[in-house]
Amino acid sequence: SQKIEQNSEALNIQEGKTATLTCNYTNYSPAYLQWYRQDPGRGPVFLLLIRENEKEKRKERLKVTFDTTLKQSLFHITASQPADSATYLCALGGKLQFGAGTQVVVTP
């Protein structure tokens, strides 16, 4: 069956550093992959979409890579800020199959 794995442990990081999150998937050949941010008590908010023929995509301080051979996507937050503290979810497919998410905590 299709499976999406994200680090279950929270990522604690100091302000200004780069946070790197991992999303691994199995039994899936997605045409694209998405990353969402979710704050407590709120619905997910779209951040980035990367297609299978794109190796890397950037948006402001965010960078996503997509390696279809490794079946892995990396999500980077550079120059992290306390306001970046949230849970970050990767998702595959049109009707979106989500990973469990990784919580990021940025401390001043």
Next chain:
Amino acid sequence: GAGVSQTPSNKVTEKGKYVELRCDPISGHTALYWYRQSLGQGPEFLIYFQGTGAADDSGLPNDRFFAVRPEGSVSTLKIQRTERGDSAVYLCASSPDFTLAEYNEQFFGPGTRLTVL
């Protein structure tokens, strides 16, 4: 502009009761999705509408769950004979057009927290 809205924000019911959860998508969005999220988990797909029809209901856990979108806008998720295991946050999302990848960004509502006692 208005985003996706969901009502009620919280719903507490007793085991065995019937509940309806409402979703108002972004105006003009043809695709509408329902997800269920349990604590510590990512959202889990339930059903997807393209226009008025349910294009994919493969995520509905059993026949106690049903959803409609009669006019291609507002959608209602209906749960019969609720069970304690149905307790979760029910999220609705909409997008302009499912068939175009670049428009597949989904816009989520705040969710309805359902508690079955």
